[in-house]
Amino acid sequence: MTDAYNVQYLFVAVFLGVAIVFPLAPLVIARLLAPRRPTPVKTDVYECGVEAKGDAWVQFRVGYYVYALVYVIFAVEAVFLYPWAVAFTGLSVGAVIAMLIFVLLLVEGLAYAWMKGALDWK
Amino acid sequence: MNWYAIQLECLLAILAVVVLLTDAFRPVRDARRIGLILSALVGLTLLYSFTMQPLGEAVFQGMYRLDTLALFFKRLFLLATAFVLLMSAEFVERIEAGRVEFYVLLLLCATGMLVLASANDFILMFVALELVTICFFVLTSYLRRQVPSLEAGTKYLILGALSSGLTVYGIAYLLGITGTANFEKLRAVLTEAPVGEATGLWFGMVLVLAGLGFKIASVPFQVWAPDVYQGAPTPVTAMLAVGSKAAGFVLLMRVLMTGLLPLEPVWGPVVLGLAGASLVYGNLGALPQRDIKRLLGYSSIGHAGYVLMGVAAVNALGVAAVLFYHGQYAFTTLCAFLAIVAVTRVTGRDDIASFAGLHRRAPILGLALFLAMMSLAGVPPLSGFFGKFQLFAAVIDRAQMDARYYWLAGIGAAAVVVSLYFYLNVGRAIYMQSSDRTDAIPVSWPVRVGLWICMGAMIGLGVYQRPLVDAALQAARVFGLE
Numbered sequence: 077m078t079d080a081y082n083v084q085y086l087f088v089a090v091f092l093g094v095a096i097v098f099p100l101a102p103l104v105i106a107r108l109l110a111p112r113r114p115t116p117v118k119t120d121v122y123e124c125g126v127e128a129k130g131d132a133w134v135q136f137r138v139g140y141y142v143y144a145l146v147y148v149i150f151a152v153e154a155v156f157l158y159p160w161a162v163a164f165t166g167l168s169v170g171a172v173i174a175m176l177i178f179v180l181l182l183v184e185g186l187a188y189a190w191m192k193g194a195l196d197w198k
Numbered sequence: 199m200n201w202y203a204i205q206l207e208c209l210l211a212i213l214a215v216v217v218l219l220t221d222a223f224r225p226v227r228d229a230r231r232i233g234l235i236l237s238a239l240v241g242l243t244l245l246y247s248f249t250m251q252p253l254g255e256a257v258f259q260g261m262y263r264l265d266t267l268a269l270f271f272k273r274l275f276l277l278a279t280a281f282v283l284l285m286s287a288e289f290v291e292r293i294e295a296g297r298v299e300f301y302v303l304l305l306l307c308a309t310g311m312l313v314l315a316s317a318n319d320f321i322l323m324f325v326a327l328e329l330v331t332i333c334f335f336v337l338t339s340y341l342r343r344q345v346p347s348l349e350a351g352t353k354y355l356i357l358g359a360l361s362s363g364l365t366v367y368g369i370a371y372l373l374g375i376t377g378t379a380n381f382e383k384l385r386a387v388l389t390e391a392p393v394g395e396a397t398g399l400w401f402g403m404v405l406v407l408a409g410l411g412f413k414i415a416s417v418p419f420q421v422w423a424p425d426v427y428q429g430a431p432t433p434v435t436a437m438l439a440v441g442s443k444a445a446g447f448v449l450l451m452r453v454l455m456t457g458l459l460p461l462e463p464v465w466g467p468v469v470l471g472l473a474g475a476s477l478v479y480g481n482l483g484a485l486p487q488r489d490i491k492r493l494l495g496y497s498s499i500g501h502a503g504y505v506l507m508g509v510a511a512v513n514a515l516g517v518a519a520v521l522f523y524h525g526q527y528a529f530t531t532l533c534a535f536l537a538i539v540a541v542t543r544v545t546g547r548d549d550i551a552s553f554a555g556l557h558r559r560a561p562i563l564g565l566a567l568f569l570a571m572m573s574l575a576g577v578p579p580l581s582g583f584f585g586k587f588q589l590f591a592a593v594i595d596r597a598q599m600d601a602r603y604y605w606l607a608g609i610g611a612a613a614v615v616v617s618l619y620f621y622l623n624v625g626r627a628i629y630m631q632s633s634d635r636t637d638a639i640p641v642s643w644p645v646r647v648g649l650w651i652c653m654g655a656m657i658g659l660g661v662y663q664r665p666l667v668d669a670a671l672q673a674a675r676v677f678g679l680e
Contacts, residue, residue: 081374184215191222 142194146186153182200257203264206250206272207312209243210279214305221298229297233287234644236301237280240308244276260380261319270521270673271315271448274528278440279308281532284648285433285539292543293340293431300340304437307333311445318456320369320379320406323449327365327413330445331358334438338430350429357422361412368405371398381457388460403458403465410453413446416502417475424483427495432542435491436535439498440528447505447520455512455677462512467602469510474606476503477613484620489548490538493620494531497574500613501527507610508589511603514671514679516592521670523589526573526581526659533652534570536645537563544639550624555633560641564628566649573656575621576614581659586614588667 121128160167160175189195201208217236226232253264282304290297310329317323335358339351373379375398376387388399411419427435454465480500487493508520538548540563545552557564573582590607597603641649659666 181215184219188218188222 139197142189146189146194149182149185149189153179200253200262202250203253203257203262203316204313206243206247206276207309210240210305210309210312213239214302214309217298217305218302226298229290230287232298233283233290233301236305237283237287237644240276240280240283240305244273244280247273247276256318256382258322260382261322262313262316263318264316265676266669266673267448267451267521267676268316270669271444271524272312274444274524275308275311275315275441278437278444278528278532279304281536281648281652282433282437282441284644285436285532285536288539288543288642288645289431289433294343296340300337303333303337304433307337307437308441311441314445315448317449317452318381320373320381323453324362324366324369327409327449328362330442331362334358334434334442337434337437338426340431340434344429346429347431348429350426353422354426354430357412357419361409361419364405364412365409368402368407368409371402371405375399375402381452384457385459388458399461400464403461404468406453407450407465407468410446410450411472414443414450414502414505415499416472416506417479417499418472420476420479420499420502423499424487424492424495427498428489428492428548432491432535432539435494436532439494439531439535443498443502444524444528447509447524451509451517451520451677454509455517455679459677466510466512469506470602470606473503473506473510474609476500476506477609478503481613481616484617487620488550490550490553490624491548493550493624494534497617497620500617501574503613504586504589504610507593507606510606511592511596512679513592513596514674514677515588515595517674517677517679518667518670519585519588519592521673522663522666523585525666525670526585526656529652529655529659530570530573530580530582533566533649533656534574536648536652537567537570540641540645541567541639550627551631553624553627554631555636556628556639558636559633560639562641562646562649563639566653568625568628569653569656571621571624573660575618577618579657579660581656581663584660584663586610 156178157175160171213236217232220226247269250264250269252266252269256263283301286300286304290300293300307330310326310333313326314323314330317326335351335355338354339348341347369379372384375396376384378384378387408419412422415423427438430438454462454469458465476499480496480498480503484493484496484500487496505520505523508516508523510516511519541553541556541560542548553567556567569580573580576582576586578584590610593603593607593610597607
């Protein structure tokens with residue numbers, strides 16, 4: 077194995093270092109610089125600026141996961157459609173047909189989910 | 199686009215999509231009939247596949263091969279799928295929800311397997327492997343109100359995800375070092391470069407082997423097999439035992455004997471060791487089992503050991519033996535599971551004791567299960583005997599050059615003797631034990647037809663082996679081994 081090959085992994089190590097230091101730095105700086113005068117209101121738990129109500133262990137409606145799954149259809153579609161659209165002018169007819177089949181398969185998934193009532197909120 | 203090469207896969211995928219949409223727009227009332235129709239259609243596809251001719255060149259930028267080996271395994275998978283769909287039609291009443299989707303997932307799973315048989319490239323291999331594995335994640339946990347099924351699904355999910363992770367990590371290493379994902383190009387690169395240089399290469403190879411070892415349930419990646427075999431719905435267990443295993447072996451052979459052949463001195467002893475360990479573990483583990491599906495789970499590990507003997511031999515005889523073994527193993531195992539589905543439909547139990555007196559309650563089921571067990575044990579004149587005979591012949595042939603292989607043959611012979619005990623135990627329950635229940639177990643005509651085909655094949659291939667041996671030898675030629 078050549079050195080140049082191993083050097084590529086140096087980027088990963090550097091990136092890892094930066095990834096650890098970057099979020100820690102503001103916390104450390106804040107601790108060193110910021111004055112601390114806690115009051116009950118300041119130390120209160122909150123979510124998105126709203127006061128927390130009840131316990132954190134509440135039950136969520138599992139129905140959400142169906143929406144998440146259906147969302148994946150569109151997410152995957154977008155991921156593949158963008159590079160395809162960018163390179164569109166240089167593509168052959170086969171690539172257009174392949175993408176058409178791909179989109180139709182996703183549409184089939186959506187149609188199935190729709191007909192099975194996955195989009196009805198009960 | 200080369201449609202000729204992927205027509206079988208397209209047929210199955212279209213069938214799956216059509217069934218899925220039909221059920222979405224006009225809900226199916228009689229799921230059993232749909233299952234029988236699908237089984238017949240896949241059977242017709244199997245017949246149609248015999249008109250196809252192999253292509254000399256790899257297609258899709260060298261990713262996909264339609265050679266005799268690929269066709270051999272494609273037919274095997276179609277056969278397995280047709281039988282598993284037949285089983286599912288008998289089983290489907292026990293599924294609460296998503297009956298038609300059960301068939302659809304089986305069809306998609308089969309599509310993935312057909313692609314795997316042709317994969318000539320690590321990337322295509324991984325994508326097809328995932329298609330198969332993800333379908334199995336859902337299928338194993340299909341009886342979602344039954345704890346054993348959920349347990350099976352969870353175990354398969356966690357270990358399957360781990361093995362996929364290992365495989366893709368290994369592929370990344372091989373790709374990074376050699377610069378190619380194509381099996382033939384990989385072989386060319388490895389032949390030119392000195393082998394001992396890159397430790398990363400060995401690392402990658404071991405990881406890919408680990409991922410494939412999971413698929414074929416070989417020691418030390420076997421822990422999932424008994425639990426998953428026991429908990430999964432019986433048709434899914436059959437698909438795992440026949441389809442998934444064969445898919446793992448065709449990939450293993452393509453990776454080892456095409457891509458990594460120059461590294462044979464490195465992986466040869468490893469496969470030898472895995473074969474011996476699987477033989478010992480599977481056959482000893484099966485001894486105390488009381489549940490027939492769990493027994494078959496252990497037996498499946500043992501059979502992975504037998505087949506690995508043929509892979510370890512690395513000669514044309516060994517590859518042909520592997521192919522023949524898979525051909526006959528498919529009929530034998532499908533016969534056993536078909537009989538089990540028909541029995542458990544009435545009794546609702548999987549333990550061997552519930553098969554007591556089966557020959558009185560349903561003579562054909564008793565006979566079929568007994569013959570399947572004897573064929574698995576390798577009793578002549580059934581096909582299992584000749585399958586094992588060929589594997590041993592290949593190993594002995596190799597042992598002329600390398601004495602370590604005599605040890606492997608010895609372990610294999612001991613394993614055969616041990617396995618007689620637990621296979622005969624099932625036979626004893628069927629024929630020699632009596633049960634307080636003597637009411638007849640009804641057997642529907644499709645099951646009868648399926649059982650007769652399997653039994654005919656088991657006896658036929660045991661007595662007249664020539665057609666399958668010729669096909670296996672011809673398919674084995676693609677590797678160009680001696």
